[in-house]
Amino acid sequence: MDHFLYKANELYAEDCKVAELARTYGTPLYLYSRATLERHWHAFDRAVGAHPHLICYAVKANSNLAVLNVLARLGSGFDIVSGGELARVIEAGGDPAKVVFSGVGKTVVEMEMALNLNIHCFNVESEAELEQLQRVAQRLGKVAPVSLRINPDVDAGTHPYISTGLKDNKFGIAMEEAETLFARAHELSHIQVKGVDCHIGSQLTEIQPFLDAMDRMLALIDRLSAKGIVIEHFDVGGGLGVTYDDETPPQPDVYAAALLERLGDRKLALIFEPGRAIAANAGIFITEVLYLKQNGNKHFALVDGAMNDLLRPALYSAWQNIIAVIPREGETYNYDIVGPVCETGDFLGKDRALNIAAGDFLAVRSAGAYGFTMSSNYNTRPRSAELMVDGEQVHLIRARETLPQLWQGEKCLP
Ligand SMILES: Cc1ncc(COP(=O)(O)O)c(C=O)c1O
Numbered sequence: 001m002d003h004f005l006y007k008a009n010e011l012y013a014e015d016c017k018v019a020e021l022a023r024t025y026g027t028p029l030y031l032y033s034r035a036t037l038e039r040h041w042h043a044f045d046r047a048v049g050a051h052p053h054l055i056c057y058a059v060k061a062n063s064n065l066a067v068l069n070v071l072a073r074l075g076s077g078f079d080i081v082s083g084g085e086l087a088r089v090i091e092a093g094g095d096p097a098k099v100v101f102s103g104v105g106k107t108v109v110e111m112e113m114a115l116n117l118n119i120h121c122f123n124v125e126s127e128a129e130l131e132q133l134q135r136v137a138q139r140l141g142k143v144a145p146v147s148l149r150i151n152p153d154v155d156a157g158t159h160p161y162i163s164t165g166l167k168d169n170k171f172g173i174a175m176e177e178a179e180t181l182f183a184r185a186h187e188l189s190h191i192q193v194k195g196v197d198c199h200i201g202s203q204l205t206e207i208q209p210f211l212d213a214m215d216r217m218l219a220l221i222d223r224l225s226a227k228g229i230v231i232e233h234f235d236v237g238g239g240l241g242v243t244y245d246d247e248t249p250p251q252p253d254v255y256a257a258a259l260l261e262r263l264g265d266r267k268l269a270l271i272f273e274p275g276r277a278i279a280a281n282a283g284i285f286i287t288e289v290l291y292l293k294q295n296g297n298k299h300f301a302l303v304d305g306a307m308n309d310l311l312r313p314a315l316y317s318a319w320q321n322i323i324a325v326i327p328r329e330g331e332t333y334n335y336d337i338v339g340p341v342c343e344t345g346d347f348l349g350k351d352r353a354l355n356i357a358a359g360d361f362l363a364v365r366s367a368g369a370y371g372f373t374m375s376s377n378y379n380t381r382p383r384s385a386e387l388m389v390d391g392e393q394v395h396l397i398r399a400r401e402t403l404p405q406l407w408q409g410e411k412c413l414p
């Protein structure tokens with residue numbers, strides 16, 4: 001069941017009218033649906049069934065405390081990439097014992113923090129990082145649980161900026177070095193080898209690249225096991241795509257079934273790190289039309305939301321559906337939906353057939369993942385408010401920034 005639906009010709013978020021929320025809380029505005037977040041998380045969790053597993057939601061997709069808290073209450077684990085994300089997980093009531101720490105550049109301070117919190121696993125991405133983690137763990141008198149992130153050199157067939165599993169990408173350890181590094185990790189006094197990890201990219205809409213990566217990783221696990229290095233878990237990463245337009249990515253049940261089949265009778269727990277698949281279609285971004293204008297034959301709708309609020313269209317030429325919150329009958333024009341930021345690349349959508357007027361609200365769909373988390377204060381614009389719709393209830397889960405907050409910590413010279 002969709003929780004962002006037209007009812008009586010007006011967009012609803014769960015049981016609340018979106019236009020009313022926009023008037024009450026002001027725009028631009030992010031709106032999330034608790035029911036959808038929960039449904040998506042359960043779809044993943046159920047898909048893996050009784051096989052030992054951990055769903056570690058990728059915090060970078062949407063790190064609002066309320067979002068993390070909703071998932072923590074379901075028993076979710078978390079995939080983090082910074083000390084900041086770890087602090088958020090703890091603040092939101094997440095269990096550090098279900099946290100996996102990804103990322104190519106973990107600092108000593110972040111390692112200490114994660115070791116002191118006894119996280120589930122460090123996904124180590126280089127030999128230098130492994131040696132650093134050994135030193136930090138030794139100093140703290142801890143043993144670091146480790147999984148090595150291997151780069152399987154698989155083409156994920158996604159946008160080059162969000163493809164991570166190719167040899168030329170900065171992520172992971174080259175397959176040729178994997179066995180040597182596992183052997184090294186195995187002999188280090190304050191490292192405990194737990195798993196093998198890979199993540200080949202984001203917004204994958206085909207299953208084959210996942211299976212190709214898995215085949216290479218399972219072959220590696222079998223070789224390690226022959227050498228007496230026991231692997232307890234396989235972290236398959238995130239990356240499952242969603243429908244923005246007409247993509248038909250595999251659903252979590254099909255995806256998980258295919259992975260489980262490949263796994264065969266190996267006694268490996270599975271870790272999943274989905275971000276987008278859980279959060280993207282659990283959120284929309286609402287913006288108001290400020291002005292309509294025409295330059296030659298080109299129609300522009302100037303809206304109060306901009307690339308600083310929702311960067312994906314400007315950064316990846318990403319397409320996200322844009323609809324009128326209360327549609328009008330009659331003739332449409334093809335509009336470029338652009339924001340107030342002084343950049344030609346500041347657009348939310350191009351050539352969108354709409355019948356709109358100043359004062360109308362537009363909803364950018366699929367904005368729950370990599371929306372607010374990638375927002376900035378460029379052009380000294382306050383970041384949007386965020387709301388969580390929970391049935392008939394609405395919670396303000398982040399207030400719009402006030403102007404003084406925008407220069408907090410800055411100082412004029414004496
Ligand atoms: C290591 C890692 N895990 C998980 C994710 C989440 O990816 P997605 O949002 O595509 O599921 C990412 C982002 O691409 C990532 O880099």
Ligand SMILES: N[C@@H](CCCC[NH3+])C(=O)O
Pocket residue numbers: 060162202203312369370374
């Ligand atoms: N931020 C990207 C995804 C990057 C995933 C993180 N490795 C997006 O919006 O599509």
